[in-house]
Amino acid sequence: MDFTANYDMFLNEEHDLLRQTVRDFTEREVAPNIRAWDRSGAEHGEGPETRTHIRPLIEKMGKLGFLGICFPAKYGGAGMDYLALAVLCEELERMDSFLRVVASVHVGLNSMTIFQWGTEAQKMKYLKPQAEGKQIGAYGLTEPNSGTDAGAMTTTARRDGDHYVLNGEKIWISLSDIADTFVVFAKTDPSKGNRGISCFIVERSMPGFSSYPLHGKLGVRAGNTGGIVFQDMRVPVENRLGEEGEGFKIAMTALDSGRYTVAAGAVGGIQGALEASVKYAKERHTFGVPIGDHQLVKRMISNMVRKMDMGRLLVYKAGWMKNAGRRNTRETTLGKWHATVSSWESADDAVQIHGAYGFSDEYPVERFLRNARGGVIYEGTRELQELLQADFAMGTRELAPKLRCELPAYNKDAWEAE
Amino acid sequence: MHIIACIKQVPRDNTVAIDAHKRIDASGIEPILNLFDEYALEAALSLNDEHGGDVTVLSLGTDETVDQLRRSLAMGATNAVLVTADGEPDIASAVSIVRGAIGTLPAADVIVCGRTATDDESAAFGPMLAQALGWTHVTYVTKILSSSATTLELERSLEDETEVVSVALPVLISVGKGDVEPRFPSLLRVRKYAKAEVPVIAAAAFTNVSTVVDRIPPAARKAGEIIAGPDVASKVRTLVDRLIADQAL
Numbered sequence: 001m002d003f004t005a006n007y008d009m010f011l012n013e014e015h016d017l018l019r020q021t022v023r024d025f026t027e028r029e030v031a032p033n034i035r036a037w038d039r040s041g042a043e044h045g046e047g048p049e050t051r052t053h054i055r056p057l058i059e060k061m062g063k064l065g066f067l068g069i070c071f072p073a074k075y076g077g078a079g080m081d082y083l084a085l086a087v088l089c090e091e092l093e094r095m096d097s098f099l100r101v102v103a104s105v106h107v108g109l110n111s112m113t114i115f116q117w118g119t120e121a122q123k124m125k126y127l128k129p130q131a132e133g134k135q136i137g138a139y140g141l142t143e144p145n146s147g148t149d150a151g152a153m154t155t156t157a158r159r160d161g162d163h164y165v166l167n168g169e170k171i172w173i174s175l176s177d178i179a180d181t182f183v184v185f186a187k188t189d190p191s192k193g194n195r196g197i198s199c200f201i202v203e204r205s206m207p208g209f210s211s212y213p214l215h216g217k218l219g220v221r222a223g224n225t226g227g228i229v230f231q232d233m234r235v236p237v238e239n240r241l242g243e244e245g246e247g248f249k250i251a252m253t254a255l256d257s258g259r260y261t262v263a264a265g266a267v268g269g270i271q272g273a274l275e276a277s278v279k280y281a282k283e284r285h286t287f288g289v290p291i292g293d294h295q296l297v298k299r300m301i302s303n304m305v306r307k308m309d310m311g312r313l314l315v316y317k318a319g320w321m322k323n324a325g326r327r328n329t330r331e332t333t334l335g336k337w338h339a340t341v342s343s344w345e346s347a348d349d350a351v352q353i354h355g356a357y358g359f360s361d362e363y364p365v366e367r368f369l370r371n372a373r374g375g376v377i378y379e380g381t382r383e384l385q386e387l388l389q390a391d392f393a394m395g396t397r398e399l400a401p402k403l404r405c406e407l408p409a410y411n412k413d414a415w416e417a418e
Numbered sequence: 419m420h421i422i423a424c425i426k427q428v429p430r431d432n433t434v435a436i437d438a439h440k441r442i443d444a445s446g447i448e449p450i451l452n453l454f455d456e457y458a459l460e461a462a463l464s465l466n467d468e469h470g471g472d473v474t475v476l477s478l479g480t481d482e483t484v485d486q487l488r489r490s491l492a493m494g495a496t497n498a499v500l501v502t503a504d505g506e507p508d509i510a511s512a513v514s515i516v517r518g519a520i521g522t523l524p525a526a527d528v529i530v531c532g533r534t535a536t537d538d539e540s541a542a543f544g545p546m547l548a549q550a551l552g553w554t555h556v557t558y559v560t561k562i563l564s565s566s567a568t569t570l571e572l573e574r575s576l577e578d579e580t581e582v583v584s585v586a587l588p589v590l591i592s593v594g595k596g597d598v599e600p601r602f603p604s605l606l607r608v609r610k611y612a613k614a615e616v617p618v619i620a621a622a623a624f625t626n627v628s629t630v631v632d633r634i635p636p637a638a639r640k641a642g643e644i645i646a647g648p649d650v651a652s653k654v655r656t657l658v659d660r661l662i663a664d665q666a667l
Contacts, residue, residue: 001446014612017489021603028599065605078605416609 003271003308004090010316014080015087022066022088026095029060034096034222038367041221054178054224058102062133067106071115072415075123076131079415082260082322086315089261090268094275097371098223100265104379105174106130108261110137110183113254114201116407117242126181126201138179139258140170140228141251147172148384150185150251151194155230157186162237164188164200166208166230172378176211176226180204183254184228185247197247201239208233219370242405249403256329257407258379259336260322264315266339266375270308273343273350273368277301280354280363291353300349307342314338325409327399330392337385340375347372419471419567420524421462424516424531424547425455425490427483436633441506442537451486454532458593460600462530463494465565472496474523478503478512484616491611492603498614499523503621508628509538513546515621520551522619528570529590533558544592554589560596 004019037053061067070085071077078084085107092099114127114137129135146152155168166186173182182202189196202209213226242250278301281292291297314335321328347369351358358365376382391397428451429444437443451459459475466473474497475490477483487498501519503511520526529548534541541557548555561573563582574581575594603611645660647653661667 002448012613013488014609016485017492017603017608017612018605020485020489021492021605021608025602063604064602065608069605073606078609080605080609 003274003305004312007312007316010083010320011087015084018080018084019087019091021064022091023094025060025064026091026099029057030095030099034364035361035367037098037222038096039221039361041217041223051224053222057099058136058178059133061099061102065133066103067133067136068111068131069103069107070410071111071127071131073418075115076128077415078131079412081319081410081412081415083316083319085261086264086319089264090271090312092268093265093371094268094272096222096367097220097265097269097374100261100268101174101220101223104258104261104265105138105179106136108258109139109254110179110181112257112407113139113183113199113250114241116253116257117199117246117250117405121238122201122241130181135180136175136178137181137183138173138175139254140173140182140184141254142170142172144169144171148381151197151248153185153187153197155184155186156190157188157198157200157235159188159237160234163234164198164237164240166200166202166233166235169227169229171227172214172225173211173228174220174223174225176224176228177213178224182228183241184230185251186230188244188247192245194248195245197251198244199241199247199250200235201241202230202233202235206233206235217374219367219372219374221370246404249400252329253403253407255379256327256332260315260318260328260332262375262379263311263318263332263335263339266336266343266372267308267311267315269343269368269372269375270304270311270339270346273346273365274301274304274308276363276365276368277304277350277353280357284355297353300353304346304349307338307346311335311339311342322407323410325406327406329399330388333380333385333388336380337382337389340372341382344369344372344376419465419469419528420526421465421471421473421528421530422520422523422526423455423459423462423473423475423490423495424529424543425459425475425477425486426452426532426535426537427477427479427486428452428535428537434635436635440630440633442633449482449486451489452532452535452537454534454536454592454594456532456600457595457598458530458532458591459490459493459495460598461559461562461591461593462528463601464598465528465562466494466496468565469567471527472524474499474526476501476516476519476523478507478516478519478621487616488611488614489603491614492607493601494603494607498616500616500618501621502618503624505624506626507621507624508626508630509540509542509546510627511624513543513550515624516547517550518621519619527567527587529553529588531590531592533592533594541592544590548590551590554585555591556583556585556589557592559591559593561598 065078068077073079089100111130130137157164157166188198208231211228284291318328318331350365427449429447430450435443462473473495475495476499478501531544558574559572560575563571571584
């Protein structure tokens, strides 16, 4: 059955044709190779030197407009809305998480943040080529000793004339060895805690920048993850994104965008696990009947359907709010929490339905399981999202008053104008 | 150059049911553009890239077929036409209906269609349409080697050989799977054509010359067999023995 039917309260023909296009792309360009690409990450480590599939695939995604999907045409985008971004992420992760990760860091964390906070000059210099797929963007917040506690970062940015001098290291950076530009965070005034953090757009070509790949990850092995290091890296003042000291707020709004893509991707991940399970449950026979006739297998399948539909509705609600220009931190984190945990649980059930075959990479479900685990950790852990929901409900956390720069509401005419 | 691409919507796979009236019931199976029509459309679009002009994509179908026509526009076609008919035309009637619809369009230089449709597998539509139009046709085309405003040089992949054919326009070609993969629509065109209004030509009444009196669905494929053995060498030996015994080798 078509699990994406009857969402027309949120989606229209544009989204349907988009879904078809992305699905055709992943089925034709990725499906025949994904097992080998995933294995290559385990065998060879994750450096781009041995991972020749990554760049050409990202280039193709760029040419088709995936990398600028929700930006106005005047900034090189495809002029579609934020729900289109969700559909893209669903379809990418239905195939493999590493594809959705490209959308998360390039579109969600980097480009949307420049779109929200950047000056016109920054948008023309960085957002436009990124939306056109000519440059690849990534994001650096996490450090070896600070994850959820982002305020504990130790990377510094010292003002020196019309430059800042950055020193420090960021880790768990998706596309660390591939991206051209990075939205990163550093302390301009370490005495001020979170208010002493500022945000910068840095380029790989800046002297003092270096990157390295990580090895031995549990999942997302087809992609590239690593660290980036700044050693006395001089960054022009005009590359500061937002005001000095505004970095923490910028980082949090970036996560509103990034978590949205992770949540949507996780819904696609559940769908991938569900489709594989339905197929296998009809093919595999035990005790003289297809295993799908057994009640406990049915329960696992129906649980996947329930979690997928709930996740999709939560994500589309958040996307609808983004389109309307409404703050959506509560809704996005709820969607991210539900969908990522559900995607992990669903992949686990999918492995169970596949039995011993699910324990090998002959079938895709063990890859889904390994990939899904990351989403429960990155861009805000399961525990953080859980605490946020309670705090919102009890009124102990409120959204900050109107930000200096809000994510622009979707405006079809303005978005489509060249 | 004006190129008309004839396309057909088919079910994604052939696990269709046959209903009590011997009709194909493809409900619940995702409708897709016939695989070979995608290659035909790609051939039309690449000719258009070279020579300019128009690519009109035409389908005899139902309201549901509009999705495939819009997708074809997003891939690069310049015009789309849906042709509808009451009842279920056989191939001869379909050819007659499509010929009538083509008559209402600007004169074409090239007509492309897939070498066969993956649902009825007849491979007759293209050649029969060419006959009806009084045009030359070239079947099993897998590559356009060169083209001018008046001729095409085509590669045909036949069972035992590859044939190179030079043909004068106008010509109808039926296209198989070649080296050039069909292009994906860009999101800019997706946005532009996702809601495009597609003009509809309603066909006049027709009389079929043939009637399907029975349909027998393909037999379900048998499950594979896993060959057991203590090591790879003995498994391979068993496999080869079996293949020889079954006259597969």
